[in-house]
Amino acid sequence: MAHSLPEYAGRHPGWPTRLGPLTVSGRQVELRPVKLGDGGAWSDIRIRDEKNLIPWEPSTPGGWARRNSPAEWPGRWWLLRGAARRGAALPFAITVDGRLAGQVMIGNVIREPLLSAYVGYWCDARLNGLGVTTAAVALAVDHCFGPVGLHRLEATVRPENGPSLRVLAKLGFREEGLFRRYLDVDGEWRDHLCFALTQEELPPGGLTARLVAEGRASRA
Ligand SMILES: CC(C)(COP(=O)(O)OP(=O)(O)OC[C@H]1O[C@@H](n2cnc3c(N)ncnc32)[C@H](O)[C@@H]1OP(=O)(O)O)[C@@H](O)C(=O)NCCC(=O)NCCS
Numbered sequence: 001m002a003h004s005l006p007e008y009a010g011r012h013p014g015w016p017t018r019l020g021p022l023t024v025s026g027r028q029v030e031l032r033p034v035k036l037g038d039g040g041a042w043s044d045i046r047i048r049d050e051k052n053l054i055p056w057e058p059s060t061p062g063g064w065a066r067r068n069s070p071a072e073w074p075g076r077w078w079l080l081r082g083a084a085r086r087g088a089a090l091p092f093a094i095t096v097d098g099r100l101a102g103q104v105m106i107g108n109v110i111r112e113p114l115l116s117a118y119v120g121y122w123c124d125a126r127l128n129g130l131g132v133t134t135a136a137v138a139l140a141v142d143h144c145f146g147p148v149g150l151h152r153l154e155a156t157v158r159p160e161n162g163p164s165l166r167v168l169a170k171l172g173f174r175e176e177g178l179f180r181r182y183l184d185v186d187g188e189w190r191d192h193l194c195f196a197l198t199q200e201e202l203p204p205g206g207l208t209a210r211l212v213a214e215g216r217a218s219r220a
Pocket residue numbers: 052053056121122123124127128129130131132133134135156157158161162163164166167
């Protein structure tokens with residue numbers, strides 16, 4: 001059936017914004033734009049979690065310690081803020097009980113005719129397995145298919161990344177295929193599975209409503 005594309009005022013509908021809270025495992029999960037003052041906490045987590053992040057994140061020429069030092073953050077933040085202002089990204093910080101706990105990155109936003117973007121994420125290992133990332137990505141996805149007006153979101157994951165595959169499964173992302181030698185991760189071109197979700201596949205009320213109905217989260 002034919003449908004009409006929405007018209008939006010402004011360059012980047014739905015940005016900037018804060019999303020949540022959702023409560024998971026007794027903790028309040030929220031999303032907000034990354035900010036310049038995140039550098040210290042961002043660096044602390046990423047230096048501590050090097051072993052947990054390196055197998056899944058794009059390779060870092062220059063070494064992990066330097067590329068994740070507090071001094072690195074202002075430049076990264078500037079690029080992220082610029083991309084957000086151009087309407088190309090929604091760079092969210094995940095906060096848990098008000099503290100930085102990770103990131104959900106909606107990137108490569110392409111408006112008409114595709115209305116698509118990718119979603120990427122990472123979370124402080126001390127909070128892994130509590131449902132934080134699942135809740136955070138659900139908030140971001142509902143926002144992207146709502147106020148932002150996107151139609152398709154894509155996520156690519158190494159087949160070995162059990163926790164990330166589980167996050168996408170819990171959210172109902174659909175596997176589309178294998179991208180061979182897709183991304184340079186940990187010094188090699190690595191195969192990635194591609195998952196996607198389109199707006200028509202959202203359950204009634206969105207992904208957050210379904211997480212709440214399943215008892216995986218509650219609205220604080
Ligand atoms: C992937 C990642 C973001 C998940 O964050 P999280 O907050 O722990 O995610 P959640 O708690 O919402 O869900 C994790 C799920 O994986 C499950 N899990 C944990 N280890 C697992 C494993 N080895 N194999 C399969 N599932 C696993 C957990 O039990 C949980 O599922 P459940 O709720 O059914 O029990 C986090 O592990 C991380 O930051 N990893 C490093 C960076 C990364 O991989 N980013 C994604 C790149 S595509």
